Amino acid sequence: MKHLILTVFALFVSMTGIAQTLKTPTLDDLMWGGTNYWNLQPKTPATAWWGDALVHTDVEACTIKFDARPTQPSRNRMATNCLFTLDDVNAVLPEGDKMRTLQNAVFPDGSQTIVRLTSDNSLFLYDWSARSIVWRVDRVRGAQAASFSQSAKATAYVKDDNLFVRNAEGRDAQLSTDGSRQIVYGQSVHRQEFGIEDGLFWSPKGSALAFYRMDQTMVTDFPLVELPLDPGADEPGKVATVAQLAPEAYPMAGMDIHKVTVGVYNMATGKTVYLRTPEVRTEFHEGGEAVYFSNICWSPDEKYIFIQELPRTQDRSDLVVYSAETGERLAVLNTETNARFVEPQHPLTFIPWDPSSFIFQSEKDGFNHYYVGQLAPDARSIKSWRQLTSGEYEDLELLGFNTQTKAIIASTNESGHIRENVYAIDYKTGRRTLLDNGVGVHRCMGLSENGLYYVDRWSKPDLYREVDVMPTSVGKKVQFPVGTAINTLQQNVESPWKDYTMPEVEGGRITAADGVTPLYYRMVLPVGFDPTKKYPTVVYVYGGPHATNVKESWCFQMRNWEAHMANRGYLLFILDNRGSGDRGFDFESCTHRHLGDIEMEDQIKGVEFLKTLPYVDADRMGVHGWSFGGFMTTNLMCSYPDVFKVGVAGGPVIDWRYYEAMYGERYMDAPQDNPEGYKSTSLVGKAKNLKGRLQIIVGYNDPTCVLQHNLAFLRAAEDAGTQPDYFVYPGQGHNMMGKDMVHLHERITRYFDDYLK
Amino acid sequence: MKHLILTVFALFVSMTGIAQTLKTPTLDDLMWGGTNYWNLQPKTPATAWWGDALVHTDVEACTIKFDARPTQPSRNRMATNCLFTLDDVNAVLPEGDKMRTLQNAVFPDGSQTIVRLTSDNSLFLYDWSARSIVWRVDRVRGAQAASFSQSAKATAYVKDDNLFVRNAEGRDAQLSTDGSRQIVYGQSVHRQEFGIEDGLFWSPKGSALAFYRMDQTMVTDFPLVELPLDPGADEPGKVATVAQLAPEAYPMAGMDIHKVTVGVYNMATGKTVYLRTPEVRTEFHEGGEAVYFSNICWSPDEKYIFIQELPRTQDRSDLVVYSAETGERLAVLNTETNARFVEPQHPLTFIPWDPSSFIFQSEKDGFNHYYVGQLAPDARSIKSWRQLTSGEYEDLELLGFNTQTKAIIASTNESGHIRENVYAIDYKTGRRTLLDNGVGVHRCMGLSENGLYYVDRWSKPDLYREVDVMPTSVGKKVQFPVGTAINTLQQNVESPWKDYTMPEVEGGRITAADGVTPLYYRMVLPVGFDPTKKYPTVVYVYGGPHATNVKESWCFQMRNWEAHMANRGYLLFILDNRGSGDRGFDFESCTHRHLGDIEMEDQIKGVEFLKTLPYVDADRMGVHGWSFGGFMTTNLMCSYPDVFKVGVAGGPVIDWRYYEAMYGERYMDAPQDNPEGYKSTSLVGKAKNLKGRLQIIVGYNDPTCVLQHNLAFLRAAEDAGTQPDYFVYPGQGHNMMGKDMVHLHERITRYFDDYLK
DSSP: OOOOEEEESSOOOOTTTGGGGOOOOHHHHHHHOOOTTHHHHHOOOOOETTTTTTEEEEEEEEEEEEEOOOOOOOOOTTSSSSSEEEEHHHHOOTOOOOOOSSOOOOOTTSSSOOEEEEEESEEEEEEEETEEEEEEEEEHHHHOEEEETTTTTTEEEETTTTEEOOOOOOOOEEEOOOOOSEESSSSOOOGOOOOOOEEEETTTTTTEEEEEEEEOSSEEEEOOOEEEBOOOOOTTOOOSSSSSEEOEEEOOOOOOOOOEEEEEEETTTOOEEOOOOOOOSOOOOOSSEEEEEEEEOOOOSSSEEEEEEEEOOOOOOEEEEEEEOOOOOEEEEEEOOOOSSOOOOOOEEEEEEEEEEEEEETTSSSSEEEEEEETTTSSSSEEEEEEEOOSSOOEEEEEEETTTTEEEEEETTTTTTTTTTEEEEETTTTTTTESOOOOSSEEEEEEESSSEEEEEEETTTTTTEEEEEEEEEEEESSOOTSSSSEEEEEEEEOTTTTTHHHHHHOEEEEOOTTTSOOEEHHHHHHTOOOOTSEEEEEEEEETTTOOOOOOOGGGGGOOHHHHHHTTTTTTEEEEEETTSSSOHHHHHTTTTTTTTTHHHHHHHHHHHHTSSSSTEEEEEEEEEEEEEHHHHHHHHHEEETOOSSSEEEEOOOOOOOGGGGGHHHHOOTTTTTOHHHHHOOSSSTTGGGGOEEEEEEETTTOOSOHHHHHHHHHHHHHTOOOOOOEEEEEOOSSOOOOTTHHHHHHHHHHHHHHHHO | EEEEEEEEOOOOOSSGGGGGGBBBBOOHHHHHTTTHHHHHSOOOOOOOETTTTEEEESSEEEEEEEEEEEOOOEEEEEEEESEEEEHHHHHOTTTTOOOOOOOOBBBOOOTTTTTEEEOSSEEEEETTTTTEEEEEOOOOOOOSEHHHHHHEEEEEEEETTTTEHHHHHOOEOOSSSSOOSSSEESSHHHHHHHOOOSSSEOOOOSSSSEEEEOOOTOOOOOOOOEOOOOOOOTTTTTOOOOEEOEEOOOOOSSSSOOOOEEEEETTOOOOEOOOOOOOOOOOOOOOOOOEEEEEEEEEEEEEEOOOOOOEEOSEEEEEEEEETTOEEEEEEEEEEESOOOOOOOOOOOOEEEEEEEEEOOOOOSSOOEEEEEEOTTTEEEEEEEOOOOOSOOOOOEEEEEEETTTTTEEEEEEEEEOOOOEEETTTTTTTEEEEOOSSSEEEEEEEETTSSSSEEEEEETEEEEEEEEEOOOOOOOSSSSSTTTEEEEEEOOOOTTHHHHHHHOOEEEEEESSSSSEEEEEOOOOTTTTTTSOEEEEEEOOOOOTOOOSSSSSGOOOOHHHHHHHTOOOEEEOOOOOOOOOOOOEEEEETSSSSHHHHHHHHHHHHHHHHHTTTTEEEEEEEEEEEEEEEHHHHHHSSSSTTOEEEEESSSSGGGGGBBBBHHHHHHHOTTOHHHHHHOOSSSTTGGGGGEEEEEETTOOOOOOHHHHOOOOOHHHHHHOOEEEEEEEEOOOOOOOTTTHHHHHHHHHHHHHTTOO
């Protein structure tokens, strides 16, 4: 097995005199939710763009940090660099209504001295030049979802399951009356698959609101049970005397699904039209008609709505255009098919300077790339298509546009599988220009109004963080040279744990079980590493679609629990197997219809590599993962019972029949179409093979990976006479939140300490 | 601390050559539910009384075992000693209807050659003299409850929640139509408290049926969730894809309770009359009116029904007489009060030879004793009362009557706190005559028709079992001398595990924390015990009302898991603390309003005693118990965190507010009346004290100690940052059944092996 160590570095080689001054970090120091975590975090000033000026939005004041605009005399307070203070704003707010912080200030228009703010009771626009409130309405409170349109100055929101719009005058219109747990308005549908994150879509100019409606009355409820808090308890956090049913409408693979439609509310007429989407057949079937309606997008002129529609089999995606006014289904503009699956995740993005053209994202050539489509004037067809980007890399995030140079600003991993860098892509030629230093992982924290600048928050394995202001203008006579920070907000930020013993981390590459594909790993060495010793070793794994665990960011994306384990004498190993994200369609989809098999083969390649290392104790190997990683952990424990001695599986999938239809049928097909695949990948049948120590830990109120999974596994183990361990967090969902993260990781650590050390 | 070792004995001192031939028992050998348990069990022949003749009811034949009757010429097959065979019966059954065993044969009348049998499809009477079926009806199938009246040859039963009577001709009458999960007919009410075990009460001559009706529509549901089995699964035992809600109407302490009434169905008229019991106030209140209706009993003449009625506070019990015909509430015959609680557990028992008189059981003088009451002719009052038994011992079980000598046959612990012996009690004088050998624990397996003989199944610490036929006639010229077996069915039965290494067991006595009260313990020594070594020690505990763990039965009532642990090198210690049963009212009720406190003080006395023993390792002490014992275990782990290192708590009560009103308010009063007691005894507040290893194990479908308890404890521990362990058995209730018992005890053992050994 070849492997290539990319980088080896020591944060602190704590062997010398310095070591004596270093502290051992606790989980309270290391974990989000820990009592000391936020104390240690370096302050990163909040920023917002005001046109092409970057503003520090601190608690007390908004201050110009960087300004690349020609001086504008109306901005009367700029000389002081401070636009306004919290006191300025509070002075004009009514009695009893206070701002607590300016950190979330939004500057909607670079040509006006206007900021959008939210106080205790108000949503308002403040003109700092005039020192006055120029518009305000009462805040919407207790909403299940909300979306604000700056154009309409209106807030669409969902309350008590029904949909409302609060207009610029503060008057509420109620758009629905039959909302309930089972009739869902204005919220994410299809269980957040197909890139869907919410359900309220304002038109670009604010004249209309598109929204999802989901009827899930025909979906089987899963009987979740919650422990509500006792409002009358003498101590906070005390639970009420009787648990309550909290049913979750949960469409499992192969079962009846919900019925989604899209409404369009016209602000002028107050009328709602429903798009004439095909009638949904909710029972499982093989037909080609659409049941999933994803990636809703308005045309810039607000006349059309575009939806990417999929049949139950998810082997096709149609790009469909509807009339926003009449709801008429006008045309199928494009169709993409794939025998495995098609997974649209991005709405169309219309080009600011060419409003009949849009960017369409597709994996159809094997990698996610950009295509430019141009609509015919009647929007009933695509006049032209062209592929804008290509190559064996992934277009990751479409960040926006530089409207001066007519370039798309986007991140890719072109410069390395585990890197993320920002590029300017010429709209005409598709030529890409690297905008950052080409190493590490760069995150764009916001483009300026015209896309000339962006805030680049980045790291690399030996650099915790740096925050720079970067220019995007390429190939023209520009103010600043490309690739060079024009302003540095934070330079070479030290690790928050610089005073603590932290491990050395290596990144490297091995070859997958197919003998060809490179896979990336991170190896976290025990603190005080001595290569002549043998260390207990824990594999952390996720391994499922869309995700990656190894990037060229700080410590190769080390999770802080790994540092805790390294401090306790463990070696940690994390490998992104085939089936995980950011490596193209085939890399991710080769697991189709038999999730877990190839993923485990690759992880076992990782184990074989570990066994070549003299300091890895092959008799003390453990494995840990959550969600898909919990599935992997349980699977590895039961499929390779002689390899792993100890495992901790969090919120594991146990049988894909118990998982939701949208995700499950994409990767496994339906149980009706792939009974062998479901059976062979089910861990219910593998529970009998368990030999080592396996603890399954779940959030008791997990609506994603419902209790069915772990209870069925326990029952199977009990019937087979094997002995997994088990733990639950009442009140927690699929992932732990808050201080339970510390409790959880103390628990996980203790389990390895008990049985692997 | 004084202590007295009662008995020390070695089952097999496995030090010599014999040891090499002994096997180590596994949980499959030792546990009910184990694969080899039933193979090892000595066969005890099933018996039934036919008049004063004892019949072996084997699978294949019914054979006279012992006969003390004058010869009766009609019994034509008695010469052969075999009354009839399975083939005889099957020969006269219709085609397709078969008997599989005669073991459950019932001989309803000693003067007739008639046996009652149940075949695949029939319930019938067979005359073995005439070799013919003299009566038969179709069996009732799928009933939730059923009761047969031999007099009426009718079966009352509950099916699909409604009540039916199948008469002697096999015709069904439907008595109710509104039965449901919440409107319960003919089943146990008041959550099996007050001695209530079922809800169908045939009148003595079969002319009427009294039955419970319970309306629990106002009772809060606890949301239990079950994993139903998949009927279409390719493997048995596989669970269905989706868990289901299985709500349990559960009236917690202080909350609204159900409404119980009593119906009387007249077989002749087909009409049902409801007793005019007081209207029940279901919300918590202090009023004195009855809400609990217990210990239903018919008068021998079928005219009256007697109910022992209690108010919500349970500090009073009224003996009330009703007209069975009109339902009229005729009179309160007797009232008993107690500032702690009154707990009636026994219906009146009418005297066969004096049908206006009855035995009433009461703890009012401090111990459970018998009182004879004589009804006035109009049954509106008690003509006379007299106390039949008295003394500082408990009348345990009223077994029946010797109608010839006019004696009550009953078991008591008069000869020793941890003994159970059978006595004949002279009806006139109350003089008691010991009928057995006065040692050990004797169980009456059935009195003969006239009470002249009984089958005595007994054991003592060094005798696994003996089954004798004993005479009961005292003080007259009798056929057999009292105290001597007249027939031995099984003599000196060897332990089923005689070929296995089994521990030595000591019984002994220490003094309670009050400095006065003797408490009894059992100590199970590690197999191969060496007094110069130090052994990890596990306290097994129950400690709650009504129960005892130490009796002078085989191995002092050792539970077989203790033998398993002894084989793994543990010393086991079991002490019945104050608060447990069979020691009188004050012993049991001194814990009133603060359950757990005194019980733990006594257990700590046991620990202090253990610490005086050189072979007990005080640094390796564990504790285990189930239900109340799970409460004790969790409580001891959290209250004495430096004493116990490891605990396993099964189905624990965590907070008495979460337990049911009937039991909980008896011992704790209502939360409204004893908020401090509830708060101070709650383990929710003690979760923060946990230091050692505590595993909580529960049946996931426990309807007795609902999940609220353990989930609230976990949540409290998570909030406090302590780390209990947890495990659940889906499909199991409050106590494990079947093979899960092996899995469970493997689990419990492993936990002590992991952390205590």
